[in-house]
Amino acid sequence: MDASFPLPVFTENAPLYDQLYRHIAGAIQSGALSPGARLPSKRRMCALAGVSMSTVETAYSLLAAEGYVLAKPRSGYVCARLLPPAPAAPASLPAAPPDPPRWAYDCSTSAVDTSVFPFSSWARITKEAVYENPGLLQRGHPQGDQPLRAALAQLLSQYRGVRCTPEQVVVGAGADYLLSLLLQLLPEQRAVALEDPGYPAAYAAAALHGRQAVPIPVDGEGMDRTALERSGAGLAYVTPSHQFPLGVTMPAARRSQLLHWAAAAPGRFLIEDDYDSEFRWSSRPIPAVQGMDRAGRVVYMGTFSRSIAPAIRVAYMILPPALLERFRATFSHGACTVSRFEQESLRRFLVQGLYGRHLRRAGNLYRKKCALFAGALAGIPGAVLSGADAGLHFLLTLPRYSEEVLVARAAEKSIRVHPLSRYCHAVPPQPSTVVLGFAGLTEGEIGRAAELLREAWK
Amino acid sequence: MDASFPLPVFTENAPLYDQLYRHIAGAIQSGALSPGARLPSKRRMCALAGVSMSTVETAYSLLAAEGYVLAKPRSGYVCARLLPPAPAAPASLPAAPPDPPRWAYDCSTSAVDTSVFPFSSWARITKEAVYENPGLLQRGHPQGDQPLRAALAQLLSQYRGVRCTPEQVVVGAGADYLLSLLLQLLPEQRAVALEDPGYPAAYAAAALHGRQAVPIPVDGEGMDRTALERSGAGLAYVTPSHQFPLGVTMPAARRSQLLHWAAAAPGRFLIEDDYDSEFRWSSRPIPAVQGMDRAGRVVYMGTFSRSIAPAIRVAYMILPPALLERFRATFSHGACTVSRFEQESLRRFLVQGLYGRHLRRAGNLYRKKCALFAGALAGIPGAVLSGADAGLHFLLTLPRYSEEVLVARAAEKSIRVHPLSRYCHAVPPQPSTVVLGFAGLTEGEIGRAAELLREAWK
Numbered sequence: 007m008d009a010s011f012p013l014p015v016f017t018e019n020a021p022l023y024d025q026l027y028r029h030i031a032g033a034i035q036s037g038a039l040s041p042g043a044r045l046p047s048k049r050r051m052c053a054l055a056g057v058s059m060s061t062v063e064t065a066y067s068l069l070a071a072e073g074y075v076l077a078k079p080r081s082g083y084v085c086a087r088l089l090p091p092a093p094a095a096p097a098s099l100p101a102a103p104p105d106p107p108r109w110a111y112d113c114s115t116s117a118v119d120t121s122v123f124p125f126s127s128w129a130r131i132t133k134e135a136v137y138e139n140p141g142l143l144q145r146g147h148p149q150g151d152q153p154l155r156a157a158l159a160q161l162l163s164q165y166r167g168v169r170c171t172p173e174q175v176v177v178g179a180g181a182d183y184l185l186s187l188l189l190q191l192l193p194e195q196r197a198v199a200l201e202d203p204g205y206p207a208a209y210a211a212a213a214l215h216g217r218q219a220v221p222i223p224v225d226g227e228g229m230d231r232t233a234l235e236r237s238g239a240g241l242a243y244v245t246p247s248h249q250f251p252l253g254v255t256m257p258a259a260r261r262s263q264l265l266h267w268a269a270a271a272p273g274r275f276l277i278e279d280d281y282d283s284e285f286r287w288s289s290r291p292i293p294a295v296q297g298m299d300r301a302g303r304v305v306y307m308g309t310f311s312r313s314i315a316p317a318i319r320v321a322y323m324i325l326p327p328a329l330l331e332r333f334r335a336t337f338s339h340g341a342c343t344v345s346r347f348e349q350e351s352l353r354r355f356l357v358q359g360l361y362g363r364h365l366r367r368a369g370n371l372y373r374k375k376c377a378l379f380a381g382a383l384a385g386i387p388g389a390v391l392s393g394a395d396a397g398l399h400f401l402l403t404l405p406r407y408s409e410e411v412l413v414a415r416a417a418e419k420s421i422r423v424h425p426l427s428r429y430c431h432a433v434p435p436q437p438s439t440v441v442l443g444f445a446g447l448t449e450g451e452i453g454r455a456a457e458l459l460r461e462a463w464k
Numbered sequence: 465m466d467a468s469f470p471l472p473v474f475t476e477n478a479p480l481y482d483q484l485y486r487h488i489a490g491a492i493q494s495g496a497l498s499p500g501a502r503l504p505s506k507r508r509m510c511a512l513a514g515v516s517m518s519t520v521e522t523a524y525s526l527l528a529a530e531g532y533v534l535a536k537p538r539s540g541y542v543c544a545r546l547l548p549p550a551p552a553a554p555a556s557l558p559a560a561p562p563d564p565p566r567w568a569y570d571c572s573t574s575a576v577d578t579s580v581f582p583f584s585s586w587a588r589i590t591k592e593a594v595y596e597n598p599g600l601l602q603r604g605h606p607q608g609d610q611p612l613r614a615a616l617a618q619l620l621s622q623y624r625g626v627r628c629t630p631e632q633v634v635v636g637a638g639a640d641y642l643l644s645l646l647l648q649l650l651p652e653q654r655a656v657a658l659e660d661p662g663y664p665a666a667y668a669a670a671a672l673h674g675r676q677a678v679p680i681p682v683d684g685e686g687m688d689r690t691a692l693e694r695s696g697a698g699l700a701y702v703t704p705s706h707q708f709p710l711g712v713t714m715p716a717a718r719r720s721q722l723l724h725w726a727a728a729a730p731g732r733f734l735i736e737d738d739y740d741s742e743f744r745w746s747s748r749p750i751p752a753v754q755g756m757d758r759a760g761r762v763v764y765m766g767t768f769s770r771s772i773a774p775a776i777r778v779a780y781m782i783l784p785p786a787l788l789e790r791f792r793a794t795f796s797h798g799a800c801t802v803s804r805f806e807q808e809s810l811r812r813f814l815v816q817g818l819y820g821r822h823l824r825r826a827g828n829l830y831r832k833k834c835a836l837f838a839g840a841l842a843g844i845p846g847a848v849l850s851g852a853d854a855g856l857h858f859l860l861t862l863p864r865y866s867e868e869v870l871v872a873r874a875a876e877k878s879i880r881v882h883p884l885s886r887y888c889h890a891v892p893p894q895p896s897t898v899v900l901g902f903a904g905l906t907e908g909e910i911g912r913a914a915e916l917l918r919e920a921w922k
Contacts, residue, residue, distance in 0.1 A: 031716070072750050073685070073715020089720045100789040102631060103796070120601040129594040132805070136587040143578040143773035144904075173560060179637040179777070179801035190672055207797065214648055214794070216674070227531070257531020258489070262547045292530050315601035317804040319637070331558040336672070338561070339665065343637035345806050346775040347590070446602070 253393015711851015
């Protein structure tokens with residue numbers, strides 16, 4: 007077969023051994039060399055291809071290592087039986103989703119103001135966290151590193167009245183991730199009661215984990231307790247500090263009722279998402295429900311994605327003893343999903359007082375923006391604002407237009423506002439209502455957007 | 465009631481309004497003030513407590529905002545009906561798991577050598593990534609930011625023969641996290657074939673997501689194809705570059721067979737975990753199976769947790785078109801779990817050539833360590849080493865001792881080695897075999913550990 011042996015045309019672009027290897031591998035894959043066919047001996051190949059013995063030896067040993075040829079005692083190298091390439095399916099990529107429209111003013115609720123972010127402190131801290139902690143390169147604690155968990159327990163006790171030890175803290179890459187983890191820890195077969203209207207990601211997480219989601223109406227004090235009792239759900243997810251999206255703050259009486267609901271049957275748990283608790287304008291924050299829980303039935307959750315920035319993927323949850331035990335049994339071999347350098351940066355940010363300072367600056371700015379936007383829109387005849395005493399969004403109701411018209415007229419001015427129905431499930435949305443976020447707009451933009459909205463909705 | 469109204473003893477530790485508020489809230493919670501009881505008028509309270517009107521007003525408005533009291537027209541503030549605190553359960557924390565024993569030499573497989581990590585480059589890059597990219601504070605793309613995905617697609621095409629566009633790349637906080645995400649995307653009701661012995665976290669992930677795991681034996685070429693065919697599984701998870709833990713490299717013929725298996729029925733997928741592909745000692749890496757796939761049935765996965773460090777929680781997967789479509793439908797509203805600053809740091813590390821340089825340095829070091837450890841242990845009479853031509857661990861078989869004796873005698877010298885049976889499920893482990901990782905030991909430690917092991921196993 008020597009005469010007919012397919013030889014490569016060598017170029018200068020790659021090592022000779024590599025060209026020889028690729029050429030023979032390709033011939034075997036395409037069938038040009040049949041299974042069982044012998045390669046020329048190494049010496050013969052040197053002569054045929056005009057290359058050195060070491061080139062041939064390297065190419066042949068690669069072919070053997072990768073299974074293209076088999077080394078047979080006394081007969082040299084024999085081509086292996088490869089299957090022809092698997093049939094090609096029409097595997098073209100699905101069309102990319104269309105680019106989102108560009109808005110002059112985006113009043114959605116997920117943006118933050120990055121102008122107050124302490125870039126230079128964060129950059130310094132990040133650099134120090136890397137330089138001063140070579141040990142952080144190794145694998146850390148599955149719940150997050152102890153020093154960060156201690157700083158979080160301290161922070162939450164001081165500012166939110168949360169009662170916990172660092173052992174109960176679980177750090178993870180974002181609130182949605184932790185919710186997903188939590189749904190794997192909670193007692194199986196339990197339906198989860200969700201606020202309606204409510205946080206869409208909580209509905210999505212329940213669906214992904216195969217849990218029945220039961221929408222429960224929200225009244226002026228938060229999740230309806232009677233509806234919760236009747237629902238048969240074993241778990242309830244609530245946002246007591248600033249209900250998303252209605253902006254209701256749950257008063258002490260309702261908190262106490264929900265704790266009673268949780269303690270009234272074995273295996274019930276209340277998930278307290280302390281959404282927007284950092285930002286209250288008209289009174290100071292109400293302590294967390296978790297701090298009132300004496301039965302070990304509350305899971306407290308929080309995140310830095312709004313109080314620092316969405317880019318910082320760090321959230322935390324406080325597990326009651328029963329769930330902590332389950333976490334240790336289930337997830338103790340995994341790694342925490344937050345980079346240890348970022349954990350250490352955040353810890354420094356907290357304990358050096360930079361977080362407190364940042365929250366005060368950001369809070370002052372958001373309070374001003376909220377007052378500015380709400381004040382300008384309150385001038386629209388017939389408009390009713392609600393939920394504006396806390397958080398980074400509020401609701402506007404304007405009975406003379408339907409929700410669709412409100413959204414469409416805003417869009418004509420290139421202003422993105424979300425309809426309240428976007429967050430509604432079983433409960434019909436309060437009519438003629440839109441959700442207005444302001445955190446991502448500058449004060450100048452807020453003024454101009456408010457002017458355009460006054461015109462659009464006049 | 466004025467005379468009997470419980471008044472606080474003021475201290476200097478907190479604002480007066482706060483002390484007044486806490487005192488009254490506590491009296492309502494404890495029942496000392498009954499539901500329906502009236503608070504003294506504001507003016508009367510000023511006189512009773514000897515504080516200013518603004519102090520009383522602030523305290524009363526907090527009590528009202530939090531639902532402890534109700535403001536009734538013309539009758540002032542009336543105590544609300546709170547339920548007594550929920551009953552206390554014996555909610556003590558479960559005992560913390562015992563501290564892991566401290567080993568003089570840890571030969572487990574998850575450590576890396578941090579001495580070659582380019583701390584100063586990484587610190588510089590991290591700082592630059594923060595300073596130069598204020599826009600990164602906002603929410604990013606759910607699959608990870610496009611520039612990093614483009615750099616990964618380029619890297620994988622160049623070094624691993626992976627064929628993909630940046631649109632197919634999904635970045636996430638660690639390989640275990642991505643595997644968990646993937647199990648939510650893959651067709652439901654399909655059992656997943658896993659290598660036996662194999663990666664424990666893959667078994668754990670299947671269990672968590674309620675998928676049946678089918679252990680498939682590994683022979684000298686990787687996952688047994690006939691057993692896979694017979695298993696009825698619709699998904700298969702393999703580590704072709706350096707099978708964990710056996711260290712087998714899957715030759716081209718077996719790769720082709722697995723591709724045929726995947727293409728032979730609708731909805732079958734092959735998950736290629738390209739574990740340890742960065743570190744080969746005796747020949748260069750074999751291109752990824754993904755690059756040979758023409759039917760869109762391979763999901764390629766990789767991580768930087770070994771090639772850079774476990775602390776860097778960045779892994780990636782390449783989705784074939786059908787799964788990409790499913791990802792967009794299911795997860796497009798979530799956020800990527802990796803901090804955008806860390807994504808940008810990693811991108812700079814890749815495109816500035818620092819990653820390539822780091823891999824070469826780390827590779828040279830690990831190659832030396834592998835040769836040193838394997839060479840020293842090969843001198844033990846009767847010992848057979850395998851899987852030492854790639855990766856950061858190898859196997860040692862010593863037929864005259866049982867696995868338990870090998871592990872126990874090493875432990876007597878304070879050396880941690882894992883038994884092979886730790887990774888076995890249905891298949892009985894090859895007897896008298898231990899798994900030896902060396903990446904976390906210095907060269908000096910390797911020499912001393914080998915000497916102790918020679919003594920322990922003589």
